[in-house]
Every structure is written in structure tokens, then in C-alpha cells.
Amino acid sequence: MKEETGTKEKLLVAAKEEFMEKGYTATSLRSICKKADVTTGALYFFFQHKEDLFGSLVQKPLEKLYELMKLHYEGELQVLKQGIVEKGDYTENSEAANFIVIYMFQYHDEFKLLLTKSDGSRYENCIDEFVEITQVHYRILADAMSKKYQVERIDDYTLHWFAHLQIFTFSQFITHNVTKEEALVQIKTNF
Amino acid sequence: MKEETGTKEKLLVAAKEEFMEKGYTATSLRSICKKADVTTGALYFFFQHKEDLFGSLVQKPLEKLYELMKLHYEGELQVLKQGIVEKGDYTENSEAANFIVIYMFQYHDEFKLLLTKSDGSRYENCIDEFVEITQVHYRILADAMSKKYQVERIDDYTLHWFAHLQIFTFSQFITHNVTKEEALVQIKTNF
Amino acid sequence: MKEETGTKEKLLVAAKEEFMEKGYTATSLRSICKKADVTTGALYFFFQHKEDLFGSLVQKPLEKLYELMKLHYEGELQVLKQGIVEKGDYTENSEAANFIVIYMFQYHDEFKLLLTKSDGSRYENCIDEFVEITQVHYRILADAMSKKYQVERIDDYTLHWFAHLQIFTFSQFITHNVTKEEALVQIKTNF
Amino acid sequence: MKEETGTKEKLLVAAKEEFMEKGYTATSLRSICKKADVTTGALYFFFQHKEDLFGSLVQKPLEKLYELMKLHYEGELQVLKQGIVEKGDYTENSEAANFIVIYMFQYHDEFKLLLTKSDGSRYENCIDEFVEITQVHYRILADAMSKKYQVERIDDYTLHWFAHLQIFTFSQFITHNVTKEEALVQIKTNF
DNA sequence: TATGAATGAGTCTTCATTCAT
DNA sequence: TATGAATGAAGACTCATTCAT
Numbered sequence: 001m002k003e004e005t006g007t008k009e010k011l012l013v014a015a016k017e018e019f020m021e022k023g024y025t026a027t028s029l030r031s032i033c034k035k036a037d038v039t040t041g042a043l044y045f046f047f048q049h050k051e052d053l054f055g056s057l058v059q060k061p062l063e064k065l066y067e068l069m070k071l072h073y074e075g076e077l078q079v080l081k082q083g084i085v086e087k088g089d090y091t092e093n094s095e096a097a098n099f100i101v102i103y104m105f106q107y108h109d110e111f112k113l114l115l116t117k118s119d120g121s122r123y124e125n126c127i128d129e130f131v132e133i134t135q136v137h138y139r140i141l142a143d144a145m146s147k148k149y150q151v152e153r154i155d156d157y158t159l160h161w162f163a164h165l166q167i168f169t170f171s172q173f174i175t176h177n178v179t180k181e182e183a184l185v186q187i188k189t190n191f
Numbered sequence: 192m193k194e195e196t197g198t199k200e201k202l203l204v205a206a207k208e209e210f211m212e213k214g215y216t217a218t219s220l221r222s223i224c225k226k227a228d229v230t231t232g233a234l235y236f237f238f239q240h241k242e243d244l245f246g247s248l249v250q251k252p253l254e255k256l257y258e259l260m261k262l263h264y265e266g267e268l269q270v271l272k273q274g275i276v277e278k279g280d281y282t283e284n285s286e287a288a289n290f291i292v293i294y295m296f297q298y299h300d301e302f303k304l305l306l307t308k309s310d311g312s313r314y315e316n317c318i319d320e321f322v323e324i325t326q327v328h329y330r331i332l333a334d335a336m337s338k339k340y341q342v343e344r345i346d347d348y349t350l351h352w353f354a355h356l357q358i359f360t361f362s363q364f365i366t367h368n369v370t371k372e373e374a375l376v377q378i379k380t381n382f
Numbered sequence: 383m384k385e386e387t388g389t390k391e392k393l394l395v396a397a398k399e400e401f402m403e404k405g406y407t408a409t410s411l412r413s414i415c416k417k418a419d420v421t422t423g424a425l426y427f428f429f430q431h432k433e434d435l436f437g438s439l440v441q442k443p444l445e446k447l448y449e450l451m452k453l454h455y456e457g458e459l460q461v462l463k464q465g466i467v468e469k470g471d472y473t474e475n476s477e478a479a480n481f482i483v484i485y486m487f488q489y490h491d492e493f494k495l496l497l498t499k500s501d502g503s504r505y506e507n508c509i510d511e512f513v514e515i516t517q518v519h520y521r522i523l524a525d526a527m528s529k530k531y532q533v534e535r536i537d538d539y540t541l542h543w544f545a546h547l548q549i550f551t552f553s554q555f556i557t558h559n560v561t562k563e564e565a566l567v568q569i570k571t572n573f
Numbered sequence: 574m575k576e577e578t579g580t581k582e583k584l585l586v587a588a589k590e591e592f593m594e595k596g597y598t599a600t601s602l603r604s605i606c607k608k609a610d611v612t613t614g615a616l617y618f619f620f621q622h623k624e625d626l627f628g629s630l631v632q633k634p635l636e637k638l639y640e641l642m643k644l645h646y647e648g649e650l651q652v653l654k655q656g657i658v659e660k661g662d663y664t665e666n667s668e669a670a671n672f673i674v675i676y677m678f679q680y681h682d683e684f685k686l687l688l689t690k691s692d693g694s695r696y697e698n699c700i701d702e703f704v705e706i707t708q709v710h711y712r713i714l715a716d717a718m719s720k721k722y723q724v725e726r727i728d729d730y731t732l733h734w735f736a737h738l739q740i741f742t743f744s745q746f747i748t749h750n751v752t753k754e755e756a757l758v759q760i761k762t763n764f
Numbered sequence: 765t766a767t768g769a770a771t772g773a774g775t776c777t778t779c780a781t782t783c784a785t
Numbered sequence: 786t787a788t789g790a791a792t793g794a795a796g797a798c799t800c801a802t803t804c805a806t
Contacts, residue, residue, distance in 0.1 A: 007790075007791080023310070023311070025216050025217070025310075025311065026216070026311060028774075028775070028776085029775085029776065029777090030774085030775085030776090038791085039791065039792050039793060040776090040777080040778095040792090040793075040794095041778090041779085041790095041791060041792055041793065041794095042790075042791050042792075044776095044777070044778075045789080045790060045791065046790090049776085049777090050775095050776070050777095119214070119216075119310040119311075120214075120216065120217065120310075157369070157373060160367070161363065164363065164367075165356075165359075168356075168359055172352065172355060176351070176355075178348065182348055186352075198765080198766080219799075219800060219801085220800080220801065220802085221799085221800075221801090229766085230766070230767050230768060231767085231768075231769095231801090231802085231803095232765095232766060232767050232768065232769095232803090232804085233765075233766050233767075235801095235802070235803080235804095236765065236766065237765095240801085240802090241800095241801065241802095389786080389787080405692070405693075407598050407599070407692075407693065408598070408693065410778075410779060410780085411779080411780065411781090412778085412779075412780090420787085421787065421788050421789060422780090422781085422782095422788085422789075422790095423782090423783085423786095423787060423788050423789065423790095424786075424787050424788075426780095426781070426782080427786060427787065428786095431780085431781090432779095432780065432781095501596070501598075501692040501693075502596070502598065502599060502692075539751065539755055542749070543745065543759075546745060546749075547738075547741075550738075550741055554734065554737065558733070558737075560730070564730065580769075580770080601795075601796065601797085602796085602797065602798085603795080603796080603797090611770085612770065612771055612772060613771090613772075613773095613797090613798080613799095614769095614770060614771055614772065614773095614799085614800085615769075615770050615771075617797095617798070617799075618768080618769060618770065619769090622797085622798090623797070623798090
């Protein structure tokens with residue numbers, strides 16, 4: 001039955017606002033404490049570093065997203081193995097993509113921080129990791145295809161390009177003011 | 192007929208290296224001066240701010256690129272006005288795109304700074320401006336098309352998406368290790 | 383019949399380890415609490431200050447040693463007063479010295495803390511006090527001697543020197559890795 | 574023709590005073606700047622670290638002393654090699670010892686800092702190095718002796734003891750309020 | 765043109781200590 | 786007995802910028 005918001009929560013809220021406004025590097029812990037109406041020491045009671053504080057906002061959604069991507073990609077591989085692409089399966093997987101988008105919108109702020117405000121922090125290259133994961137997946141997919149249909153191997157650059165494009169598309173939803181509904185339409189149209 | 196490299200040049204060279212390595216915010220003017228073997232005062236004789244120094248590396252190529260884009264887009268509009276799209280014109284315009292790519296590779300470092308190392312500076316959102324310009328152009332184009340062929344107006348979001356995608360494509364050439372040749376092939380293929 | 387080690391004991395053990403490793407100033411109470419798996423508040427329930435905690439480790443052995451020195455020196459004075467130095471008495475006193483060494487080894491850690499890790503605390507000059515006490519004693523001894531044998535008064539500096547040397551010798555046993563046995567041999571040889 | 578004392582000098586003077594009063598760790602750079610009537614930035618213009626500042630006071634005398642010790646010991650070895658210890662040589666070497674004392678008194682403050690106020694800095698164990706050097710020298714000396722006179726090898730512990738005692742003696746001159754004259758008398762008497 | 769000394773606000777972080785519960 | 790949240794001053798150090806010469 002607590003009435004007043006906990007200090008940690010106040011800090012997280014203030015941190016989110018400040019990071020969002022100024023970016024990781026340009027944000028000072030002081031300004032966060034001030035906004036949260038809390039002393040420096042209090043901040044350091046709850047968080048180890050500046051980076052830890054940023055991570056506390058952003059880590060979990062990030063990891064969950066990795067997981068969802070993995071699931072999504074494994075789903076696609078299942079479809080591939082079954083040989084025959086039936087409508088139902090396809091749909092199922094498409095739903096996985098949907099789910100990812102929905103999840104990203106659920107943690108819209110957090111992903112915006114990751115994608116546009118993490119410069120200077122450990123997370124500044126997280127996009128590259130998304131691309132990397134996707135590219136690895138595409139490689140498997142592409143090789144299977146080229147083997148099946150006896151076509152030439154797709155070169156790395158092209159693959160990377162597709163992977164990056166893919167991630168770029170999803171990023172756009174967050175970095176620009178796209179609504180969840182618009183995003184879902186896009187997904188349905190393009191995939 | 193100067194023999195020794197001028198101080199200003201040494202500073203610019205050092206600045207480019209440091210910014211490239213650490214990014215705008217994380218680079219200290221001190222480190223630049225040190226690398227250039229020049230004193231702080233000297234730096235401030237030639238440049239007003241940190242931002243001015245960064246701008247001295249990056250401003251001109253950036254403006255020139257804006258110009259080239261304008262030209263490119265005006266060219267497309269000319270084609271549009273003439274009503275009949277003749278082969279020759281089209282080629283001409285395609286060559287404009289080529290020229291842009293070539294120009295970007297000529298100032299490869301500078302554009303890399305702009306696209307990936309300008310965080311914290313006045314230029315951190317330059318990509319958005321590219322997109323904006325492109326989008327405005329697309330709007331004109333699209334409206335002309337939809338009027339001509341009596342099709343529905345293309346919504347802003349889609350247009351923005353196309354514009355961003357366009358810019359993204361060009362950015363990729365610079366931010367990733369794409370060679371000029373590969374880039375030109377891509378351009379020829381996709382446009 | 384307590385089974386679990388008491389909180390206070392855990393704190394003392396942890397404190398000893400930490401102080402020994404890093405010295406008084408460089409050791410933080412936090413690190414002690416962490417090592418003892420105890421909260422800050424608990425520490426402050428049992429101890430008033432950082433210095434109080436350090437004192438709790440070190441005070442008693444220190445005082446006891448002062449006492450032993452006093453005893454030792456009083457013994458020597460007794461011998462002096464009796465005029466005739468009999469073998470038995472001498473031995474007795476030598477045994478007092480022995481006892482001191484043995485006592486120091488019994489609280490080896492504590493004296494090591496006092497002699498090498500107390501910098502920044504109230505105890506940082508404890509060696510000087512040992513020297514002071516010894517010097518006072520030597521003064522009495524020396525004056526009696528010089529009166530008895532009609533020799534010149536020994537000057538303060540020399541006396542201080544002897545006192546300091548004496549204490550230095552005992553310190554060495556603790557600060558360097560001398561075994562109790564070696565120390566006792568040394569004592570027997572030199573005194 | 575400067576009239577006002579330079580900033581660097583003011584800083585060094587203030588630093589010496591503060592370190593002398595409170596010791597390395599307990600002294601804050603702020604307090605030094607305040608005493609020197611100089612800003613923090615100024616300090617960091619002249620010195621890299623807190624340790625660098627301390628070193629600027631203390632490094633040179635320390636190194637010079639190492640050198641003098643080396644010379645002194647090499648002198649003793651020369652005497653040894655010549656086989657016959659002639660009075661003149663011995664005197665010469667004794668003069669080397671004298672010179673060391675005189676040098677130490679010349680930089681009395683600096684050596685006091687090193688011997689009693691360097692705790693927490695890189696120099697906190699400098700005494701041990703003195704002892705080490707001396708011990709190594711003694712080893713050579715002792716082995717030569719024991720070979721020459723066919724006596725048993727002196728064990729490491731005893732040697733270390735002598736070395737430490739030696740250094741202790743010299744330290745005393747500085748750490749206690751011994752005058753240069755007293756010290757020189759001591760040296761003449763004991764060596 | 766350039767020097768280099770100096771500024772001073774600002775950075776993250778640590779710490780002994782307190783106190784309501 | 787003990788918790789653990791909170792304080793707030795202080796720490797070393799960095800930086801863009803200025804200015805007399």
C-alpha cells in the first residue's frame with residue numbers, strides 16, 4: 001500500500017526522460033537525480049554505473065527481442081525443412097513477425113533509447129548485432145534455396161544488404177513516429 | 192610554395208583521424224592538438240568552436256551533396272514535365288545518381304563522419320534532412336503521377352518510407368565497406 | 383552454545399582481512415560488510431566509527447603490550463635497586479622479554495595491523511609511543527648507572543636512538559616474516 | 574625578471590606543505606590548489622596526476638640517493654678487491670657515507686615525505702627498496718669475507734636484519750629531529 | 765600567427781554515516 | 786538486533802574555452 005513512488009522508480013523514470021532528451025553521453029547523472037528529486041548517493045545505491053542505469057532501462061527488452069528473433073527465425077527454418085510451404089505455416093510465422101512488432105511497440109521508449117540514444121554506451125552497436133543475427137539466418141535460408149533450385153550462391157554483400165534492410169525497416173517503426181497499426185500493415189504487406 | 196604543412200592543415204588532418212576514431216563527443220580538442228603537435232591557442236586561431244572544427248571537415252561536402260541532390264531531383268522533374276519519358280533523358284538522370292555516388296566516395300571520410308560520427312554535434316541529424324529533401328521531391332513526383340494516371344494519392348507515411356529507404360541505401364555505401372564499383376552496380380540495378 | 387557465528391564476530395573477521403589487505407584508509411566499511419555478508423546498519427549497531435571497528439581489533443592487544451612493557455621495565459628497575467645483579471633475577475627479566483615476544487606472536491595479525499596498516503587511524507603513531515615509554519625507562523636506568531659508576535650523563539639523542547632501535551627490533555619480528563622461534567633466538571642473543 | 578612566483582612553484586610549495594601535514598592519501602588536490610591560490614585546471618596543466626605531483630617533489634632526490642648508494646657500495650667493493658684495507662681508502666669510503674647524509678639533509682623535506690608521508694602512493698615501499706639494495710650488497714661482501722676467512726655463510730635473515738638496521742639508522746636522521754651535525758657524528762662513530 | 769598558461773564548471777564515483785522501521 | 790534506503794560532501798580528473806603576450 002505504498003503511496004509515494006519508490007526512489008528507484010523515480011530514478012528510472014527521470015533517467016528515461018533525460019536519456020531520451022539528450023542521449024546517453026550528454027546526460028549527467030546529476031540532472032537525473034535532480035529531476036528525480038533524489039541524492040547522488042541514492043542513485044548509486046540502486047545502480048552501479050551510469051551504464052548500469054541505462055542498462056536497467058533497456059537490457060531486458062533487448063534480450064527478449066533477441067529471443068523473439070531467434071524464435072521467429074527458427075520458425076522459418078521449420079517451414080523450410082517441411083519442404084512444402086503450406087499456407088498455415090506461413091501465416092504462423094508471419095504472426096511471429098507481428099508479435100515482434102507488437103513487442104517493440106510495447107517497449108517503444110526503450111527501443112528508441114537503444115536505437116537512437118545509446119551512443120557512448122555499451123549498447124551503441126546493438127543494431128549491428130541485430131543485423132548480424134539476421135544475416136546468419138539469411139545465409140542458411142539462402143544456401144538451402146540455392147541448393148534446392150540449383151541457382152548460384154548469393155554473395156555476402158547482398159545478404160548483408162538484405163539483412164540490414166530488414167532491420168532498418170523494423171527500426172523505422174520505432175525511430176519515426178509510426179503507429180503500431182501502420183507498422184503492422186507494413187509488415188503484412190512486405191513479408 | 193609552402194614546404195611545411197600549414198598548421199591549419201595539420202589540425203584538420205588530426206581532427207579527422209580523432210573524430211573518425213572516437214566520434215564527435217568523445218574526442219577532445221586536446222587530443223587533436225596533441226596529435227597535430229599544435230597548441231590549443233593555435234586551434235582557436237583557426238576555428239571558433241569544436242563544432243566549427245568539425246564543420247570545417249564536413250560542411251562543404253555536405254552542402255555540395257545537397258546541391259547535387261537538388262540537381263538530380265530537378266532533372267527528374269524536367270523529365271516529368273516533358274511528359275514523354277525518352278530513353279536519353281532517363282539515362283541522363285541515372286548519370287546524375289551515379290555522379291552523386293562518385294562524389295560521396297570522393298569524400299568518403301567526410302561522409303562517414305557525418306553519417307556515423309557526428310553524434311553530439313549540429314550535424315547529428317543530417318540524415319533526416321536528406322530524407323526530408325527527398326520526401327518533398329517524392330511528394331511532387333507522386334502527386335504528378337497520381338494526377339496523371341488517376342490513381343489515389345500516396346500517403347505521407349509511405350512516401351517517407353521510400354525516401355528513407357533511398358537515403359539508407361546510399362548511406363550503406365559509406366557506412367559499410369562497400370567499394371565504389373559495387374555501389375555503382377547497385378545503383379544501376381536498383382534505379 | 384551458539385551455532386552460527388555471531389554477526390559481530392563475522393564483522394571482526396572480515397575487518398581484519400580487509401584492513402590487512404588494503405590498510406586502514408583504503409578499506410571501506412562497505413567492503414567489510416560485504417565480505418561479512420552483513421548490512422551497514424548492523425555494523426553501526428556494534429561499532430561507532432570506522433576507527434572504533436579498527437580499535438576493536440587492535441586496542442586490547444595494544445594495551446596489554448603496554449602493560450607487559452611496564453612490567454618488564456619495572457622488573458629491570460627492581461634488579462637495579464637491589465644493587466647486586468644476581469643471575470636469577472636477570473633470567474627472570476629476560477623471561478619477561480621472552481614473554482613479550484610470545485605475546486606479540488599470539489596476536490601476530492593485530493600487531494601487524496598496528497605496525498603497518500594503521501596509517502590514517504588514531505593508531506598510526508603507536509610505535510612512537512612504544513619508543514617514548516622505552517626512552518623514559520632508559521633515562522632512569524642510564525641516570526642510575528652514570529651516578530653509580532660516575533660516568534657522564536648519556537644525552538637524550540643517544541638514548542632515543544637506543545630506545546628506537548629496541549622497538550625496531552621487536553617490530554621487525556612482526557613486520558617481516560620471522561618465526562617465533564627465530565625471534566626468541568634473536569632475543570636471547572641480543573639482550 | 575619575474576616578480577611573482579610562478580604558478581607551478583606555488584603549487585609545489587603548497588603541495589609540500591599539505592602532504593607533509595596530512596600525508597599523501599589524506600591530502601586533497603583541492604586543498605593544495607586553495608593554498609596555492611590556483612584553480613584545479615592549473616594544477617592539471619602542470620601535473621598529470623596526484624601521484625605525478627607528489628613525484629615531482631620527491632622523485633629526483635630519490636633517484637639521486639639510489640645513485641649515491643650505488644657509488645658508496647661500489648667504493649666498498651673496490652676496497653675489498655684491493656685485498657688490503659688501507660686507511661686512506663677506508664676514509665674515502667666513509668666520506669661517501671658522509672656525503673649521503675649531507676645529501677639527505679639537503680633534501681630533508683623530500684625524504685621526510687618519502688619516509689613517512691608517502692603511504693598510498695607509488696613510493697610507499699621505497700624503504701624496502703633501499704633495504705633490498707643494501708642487502709644485495711651485503712651478500713656480496715659477506716660471501717667474500719666468509720670465503721676469505723673460511724667462516725660459515727651468513728644466513729639471509731641475519732643479512733636482511735643488518736641491511737634493515739642500516740637503513741633504519743639513516744631513516745632516523747630524517748624522521749626524527751636529528752640535526753645534520755648529530756647525524757654526522759653518529760655516522761663517524763658507527764661505521 | 766601562435767603560445768601556453770589559466771579558468772571553472774562539470775564529470776562520474778566513493779564513502780562514512782544516519783535513521784525510520 | 787538488524788535492515789537497507791538515503792544522505793551529501795568530497796574525491797580525482799576532464800574539458801571547451803579564453804587571453805595576455
